[in-house]
Amino acid sequence: MKEYTKNNSSELTGHFFRKEYGKMVSVITRYIGTENVETAEDIVQETLLRAVEHWQKEIPENPQAWLYKTAKNLTLNILKRKKYQKHYEAIEARNVKALENISFSEKLIMDEQLKMMFVCCHPSISENSQITLILKILCGFSISEIANSFFSTNETINKRLVRGRKQLRENKVNFEIPQKINKNLNIVLKTIYLLFNEGYFPSQKNESIRYDLCLEAIRLAKILISSASIRGKSDCHALLALMYLNASRFKARIDEEGHTVEMEKQDRKKWNQELIQRGVQHLNLATEEEKNSIFLILATISANHCIAPSFEQTNWTEILSLYDRLIEHEDSPLTRLNRSVALAKVKGNRMAIAELKKLESISDIGSHYLFHFTLGEFYNRENKRNKAIDQFKKALALAKNGRDINLLKKKLIGLVPNYQS
Amino acid sequence: MKEFMLFIRSEENPKASLSPEQLQQHIEKIGGFIKRLSDEGRMKSAQPLEMDGRILSYKNGAIIDGPYNETKEVISGYYHLLAKDLNEAIEITKGDPRFEEGIWRIEVRPILKVEGIN
Structure with missing residues (x-):
């Protein structure tokens, strides 16, 4: 190559x-x-x-x-x-x-990497070990590099590897593309998406390693797409589209001091147009089969953001209806939380606040900093200053990584002029 | 200019535990270090050594294989360097990027100038 x-x-x-x-x-x-x-x-x-x-x-x-x-x-x-x-x-x-x-030959190498992907993602292996095996074996990261990017320890990562290799031995996993390819393909796609997200969510340190995780996820998805063994690749195209579209915003999400920039405030000129185009191309290929999947919906939501001239001029109605479809596939508290952002834009902040309160009473979403962060934003837009402060403080207590903490402190300083962190 | 022999010593192989990424950086960094000194005319020779070899010695009228050192430390390579004096040779040695990535020891020894030999 x-x-x-x-x-x-x-x-x-x-x-x-x-x-x-x-x-x-x-x-x-x-x-x-x-x-x-x-x-x-x-x-x-x-x-x-x-x-x-x-x-x-x-x-x-x-x-x-x-x-x-x-x-x-x-x-x-x-x-x-x-x-x-x-x-x-x-x-x-x-x-x-x-x-x-x-x-x-190039073909042999591609074929064997493809088989290795299915081996690492064998259904008998636990999810943690699957992704660790992929990173170690297929992506060539060392144990300590993996531990760094997962905010984990060498011991934990090593245990996952040892367990994964043991499962390969005990289950006599063949080095081949499985017969029932679709069932296993879903695991492979999910693992690649986990890998991408591991790199996508910003952290204080290891910026370059984490961006590498995103690039590796994209590389693995491209191997799937170029394979002749897989028929019906709409899910693969949808995942690749989603990753390209999200990756296009990677550089705009962090400012020069390393702080997170919310999408609302991002300089859209910094979005990578080449990646957006590639994403849209794969999105078109994904829709050819007229098969609906989570990745396809997520990619379409991402594309809507990418092509919008500004945050305000985003097609929120379309995004809200995409979230409604997503919930039919995967009704998780986190999906509903994400949906509330579009809901607030289409039906108003009050509606979104009511929705989130209901969600908090029926799930454990309240233990996630993002929940309080989002709710705080809605209160803030409604000029309910005290309630907003209250939510941001709750979010701050739950936030784990440095960038989130910085962003929340900035919000609080904006609301409480003499706020002491 | 004086001549110096630099013996690169290590226990086992510190590189064995480096990741592929770090190994590539090792090539780039050490290669750059050697190239810079060679371009300046200071590095006369630089070679890595294979990890196994033999130590020969003389005992009771015969050449024997051994005895071996108690320590695991081996010489894994050498530099043949030109420098103004020992201090300068030491300063150059301190710039060897391998120190950043593992437990290496480099012994800096001036080559003894003997009339008529070198």
């Missing part, structure tokens, strides 16, 4: 190693089996270490070919090594010849 190879004799393109890691682990796992995926990870790590030694003074003409050759030889050595033969006997007989003759 052109974009990943070096651009001149002394430089590697961004994230070259990380991306090659996922490709090589996928290809090797095909030959040694999913029960040995950790061996594949070790082989690739060793390959990269060798590259470091050999490339210190000069990076080879074709770095990709160098890596693939080294990884292949290391794999063959392991398969042939005597002490492993008992464990690897069956694998060896089957695969040494095939591996010796293998050529790492």
Whole structure:
């Protein structure tokens, strides 16, 4: 793939190693089996270490070919090594010849990454482990990088990986695209969306790693779309559209000091038009099948925001009716909370306030800072200053990440001139 | 200008625990460091060493394999450097970006100037 190879004799393109890691682990796992995926990870790590030694003074003409050759030889050595033969006997007989003759074509790499996606998202694996396996195996993040982006610890992430690999072994998960592809495809899509959201919601630190998570999610969705094995890709197109459209606003959501900018106040000139166009293209492809899905509705809502000339001139009526359709698919408190923003625009803040109060009495949404934040906004617009302050304070007590806390403090300072945080 | 040998020492391989992203950065940073010094004419040679080799010694009239050091520390590479004096050599060594990413030790030793040999 052109974009990943070096651009001149002394430089590697961004994230070259990380991306090659996922490709090589996928290809090797095909030959040694999913029960040995950790061996594949070790082989690739060793390959990269060798590259470091050999490339210190000069990076080879074709770095990709160098890596693939080294990884292949290391794999063959392991398969042939005597002490492993008992464990690897069956694998060896089957695969040494095939591996010796293998050529790492672009198609092969794509196919194996696709299979690996389904392996990581096997229904027998817990949701936490699925996403962790994807990040480690397919995206080439280290345990501590994953822990950083999830605000978790190395121990927790490692446990999820160990559990995931164990489930692969115990359930004898085959390295293939499953027969009942649609059921598993839904899990893959959901995991990719989780991965995207993990990167999308702003945090104080690790800005670059988190944007990388979004790009990785987009890359994985593109692999699904280019696959010939999947028929009926409207859900894949819808998810990719949603991610492109949301990603288009990524840079506008944070100001120079690193503070969150609400959509209302974002400079729409900073929205990435190229990503919006790609999003709209995939949205059109997604609607060809006339199949309704959560991703399609979410993407259509996002597109409505992207094409609106301003916050006020957004087609809120359309967005509200999209939320109504979304609730038919997924009636969750968070969806209803998001819907209330459109409801306030179409039917007035008072209606939205009543709706939220009702929601609070029937669900545990009140434990979420965003609930009080949104309610505070509605009160504020209605000039009910004290009630707004009250809600913002509740939100502040529940907010966890630095950016949310800053934004809430700014709101409170605006309402209470001598507010002390 | 004086000549110096810099021995890069480490226990095990500190790079083994780096992530793919960090490994790539390692190549870029160390490569840049070596290239800059080479361009300035200060780096005469820089080579990594393989992690296993042999230590030979003489005992009771025979060359034997060993004995080995008690410590796990090994020399994993060397630089051959030109500098004004030991202080300058040390300053240059401090700029080696590998110090940022793991437990490395670099031994800086002036090459002894002997009349008629070097």
